[in-house]
Amino acid sequence: MHYNHHHHDHHDSCEVEGENFSCACCSGELLEERESLWMRKNISVIITSAILLPIGLYLNYFTSQELLSAILFLIVIAVSGYEIIKSGVLGLLKGNFSMNLLMTIAVAVSFAIGSGAEGAIIIFLFSIAELLEDYAGNRARKSIATLLKLAPDTATVKRNGKNLEIHVNDVEVGDVLIVRPGEKIPLDGMVINGVSTVNQAAITGESVPVNKTEGDNVFAATLNEGGYLEVRITKRSDETVLSKIIKLVKESQKRKSNTEAFIERFAKYYTPAVVLIAAAVAIVPPLLFGQPLDTWIYRALVLLVISCPCAFLLSTPVAMVSGITSATRNGVLIKGSRYVEEMKNITTMVFDKTGTLTEGKLEVTDIVSLNNYSEREILQIAGSLESRSKHPLAEAIIQHVEESDMDFEEVKGFESITGKGVKGKIKGKMFCIGKKSLFKVSPEFPQKSIDKLQNEGKTIIILGNDEHIIGLIGLMDKIRPLSRETIHGLKERNIKIVMLTGDNEGTAKAVSSRIGVDEYYTGLLPEDKVRIVEEFIDKGEYVAMVGDGVNDAPALTRANVGIAMGAAGSDVAIETADVALMQDNISKVNYFIDLSRKTMSVVKQNVSSALVIQLVLAAFAVFGFVPLWVAVTLGDVGLTIAVILNALRIGNHSVDFGEGKVHDLAGPYENQGSEGK
Numbered sequence: 039m040h041y042n043h044h045h046h047d048h049h050d051s052c053e054v055e056g057e058n059f060s061c062a063c064c065s066g067e068l069l070e071e072r073e074s075l076w077m078r079k080n081i082s083v084i085i086t087s088a089i090l091l092p093i094g095l096y097l098n099y100f101t102s103q104e105l106l107s108a109i110l111f112l113i114v115i116a117v118s119g120y121e122i123i124k125s126g127v128l129g130l131l132k133g134n135f136s137m138n139l140l141m142t143i144a145v146a147v148s149f150a151i152g153s154g155a156e157g158a159i160i161i162f163l164f165s166i167a168e169l170l171e172d173y174a175g176n177r178a179r180k181s182i183a184t185l186l187k188l189a190p191d192t193a194t195v196k197r198n199g200k201n202l203e204i205h206v207n208d209v210e211v212g213d214v215l216i217v218r219p220g221e222k223i224p225l226d227g228m229v230i231n232g233v234s235t236v237n238q239a240a241i242t243g244e245s246v247p248v249n250k251t252e253g254d255n256v257f258a259a260t261l262n263e264g265g266y267l268e269v270r271i272t273k274r275s276d277e278t279v280l281s282k283i284i285k286l287v288k289e290s291q292k293r294k295s296n297t298e299a300f301i302e303r304f305a306k307y308y309t310p311a312v313v314l315i316a317a318a319v320a321i322v323p324p325l326l327f328g329q330p331l332d333t334w335i336y337r338a339l340v341l342l343v344i345s346c347p348c349a350f351l352l353s354t355p356v357a358m359v360s361g362i363t364s365a366t367r368n369g370v371l372i373k374g375s376r377y378v379e380e381m382k383n384i385t386t387m388v389f390d391k392t393g394t395l396t397e398g399k400l401e402v403t404d405i406v407s408l409n410n411y412s413e414r415e416i417l418q419i420a421g422s423l424e425s426r427s428k429h430p431l432a433e434a435i436i437q438h439v440e441e442s443d444m445d446f447e448e449v450k451g452f453e454s455i456t457g458k459g460v461k462g463k464i465k466g467k468m469f470c471i472g473k474k475s476l477f478k479v480s481p482e483f484p485q486k487s488i489d490k491l492q493n494e495g496k497t498i499i500i501l502g503n504d505e506h507i508i509g510l511i512g513l514m515d516k517i518r519p520l521s522r523e524t525i526h527g528l529k530e531r532n533i534k535i536v537m538l539t540g541d542n543e544g545t546a547k548a549v550s551s552r553i554g555v556d557e558y559y560t561g562l563l564p565e566d567k568v569r570i571v572e573e574f575i576d577k578g579e580y581v582a583m584v585g586d587g588v589n590d591a592p593a594l595t596r597a598n599v600g601i602a603m604g605a606a607g608s609d610v611a612i613e614t615a616d617v618a619l620m621q622d623n624i625s626k627v628n629y630f631i632d633l634s635r636k637t638m639s640v641v642k643q644n645v646s647s648a649l650v651i652q653l654v655l656a657a658f659a660v661f662g663f664v665p666l667w668v669a670v671t672l673g674d675v676g677l678t679i680a681v682i683l684n685a686l687r688i689g690n691h692s693v694d695f696g697e698g699k700v701h702d703l704a705g706p707y708e709n710q711g712s713e714g715k
Contacts, residue, residue, distance in 0.1 A: 111158035119161035135309035193224035231268035344673035353644030361637035364689035381634035390585035391539035404512030416509035495548025
């Protein structure tokens with residue numbers, strides 16, 4: 039941004055570039071310490087000026103000590119305005135007309151016409167506005183510092199039969215870490231020993247701790263709340279999900295929305311125009327109409343102060359930073375303010391079915407018993423046969439048997455028939471399970487029952503013995519618990535719902551009817567999904583697409599806003615999507631839409647109020663109805679404070695993500711323990 043260069047240099051050396059997020063320069067503690075030191079210094083400057091200014095005003099208006107009061111005013115200007123004046127002058131030499139230049143001119147003119155007191159007041163109040171502005175900016179930097187502090191700097195590694203505590207940068211992929219109860223997990227990895235519950239709020243935004251056991255993935259900066267864990271490391275410290283989040287948050291603050299870009303372009307011409315208009319106000323009336331020169335110079339001075347674009351320039355970026363920071367804290371990673379702006383305009387929401395609206399995992403939905411076999415017998419026989427198979431359909435049946443608290447029967451003579459199914463003997467009787475092609479079609483073949491289940495979008499497994507078909511098992515991709523509520527919420531927001539899938543018509547129709555999508559397209563390849571998204575865009579629709587970020591990555595990229603779900607477990611999703619939902623909670627799509635609309639509403643309020651108030655005050659100032667103190671307190675400082683406070687309220691409400699708990703948009707970061715650091 040070009041609106042504030044004079045006191046941000048101290049951050050430049052601490053840029054987080056993604057090379058190593060545990061380096062000393064970029065540690066959260068150091069970043070916070072530098073911010074705190076800088077803030078204390080500026081507050082001390084404000085306090086010093088706040089003491090000297092009233093003394094100077096008293097001497098100026100109630101005594102004859104004009105020289106002493108002028109010296110005090112100059113000290114106030116030097117203390118409070120050194121960086122401002124320096125920035126304004128250097129900017130002028132480089133051809134950059136900034137608001138600091140406006141303030142510099144205003145102070146110089148005020149002294150030239152014998153109004154040194156008002157010049158000191160201008161610079162003092164302006165420095166307060168600058169401090170508030172930086173407080174708002176520091177919230178963004180603080181969010182990064184908070185992220186940096188989440189992960190421990192050290193890890194306990196098992197090497198050569200010993201437990202060694204080493205820096206996380208020295209941990210190699212494949213090392214085994216020990217994580218005790220109450221400690222934070224230092225790096226991404228897979229549990230190889232132990233059972234525990236892990237609080238993943240920092241990464242996924244989930245409010246409820248997640249059970250972890252052997253084979254489960256865990257993330258850096260998450261809190262081990264329960265038992266002892268041994269974790270085999272899968273990523274180095276600069277490759278963890280947390281490090282990617284930090285890098286993308288940093289990058290998102292640099293990517294500007296269309297509104298921000300317009301305001302910056304506008305500012306390049308605004309300041310020179312204001313200087314020229316103020317000069318005309320000061321010179322033209324005295325020159326052409328014989329008006330008093332000092333009167334019109336004073337009015338021009340007031341106009342300069344009113345026209346300072348602080349509030350206008352801050353109106354958008356502060357709101358955007360507030361919105362993006364709140365989203366990040368709630369597990370929604372937005373890669374730039376342009377996507378906050380775009381999401382407000384979305385008219386069509388396109389979902390990839392598998393892994394998004396559904397879990398991508400089959401579950402048993404129907405058991406049809408035939409020829410005097412009970413449902414329990416069918417399930418037990420099917421589970422026993424499938425227990426020897428590793429097919430996804432087999433896994434669903436096995437899980438259902440285990441959940442039904444049944445024992446598996448011993449299978450003898452097991453045989454897998456490629457592309458058809460499996461067979462084997464149970465208690466001396468041969469059974470077969472698989473596709474229709476595995477069986478002979480006879481008049482008693484239950485084709486009507488099969489057709490009925492297939493028309494409902496279900497996958498059918500047939501179970502038979504040497505004599506006849508004894509049962510049918512229907513399976514279906516499990517619909518996510520919050521899919522229906524999310525779709526309903528989108529419709530309430532007047533957004534059209536489209537589902538894309540590579541599945542057949544029957545499956546797509548069944549899912550569509552259960553969750554209530556408006557349109558669906560079936561039998562699609564990745565390139566077909568891109569084509570359909572483009573067709574909607576060509577019709578004038580604003581399209582957001584939600585997928586898993588893998589096989590639908592091209593379509594996510596083509597949409598106005600691409601949203602990837604479950605990004606905490608997918609590097610591809612984090613890299614390809616414009617917005618990443620860090621957990622598999624589809625309801626956060628509605629949260630993001632509401633956040634976008636609220637943020638852009640605040641931006642609109644800020645921009646319009648700043649322009650209207652400043653234009654009205656400017657008009658009255660030209661005719662002499664606005665004294666300088668009103669220009670400073672209302673037109674500059676007061677308006678700037680109002681804009682900042684209005685923007686910061688974006689994060690100050692709670693959201694229910696359907697997990698049984700309400701999330702405060704202030705975020706879960708601060709609520710995590712610090713053990714293990």
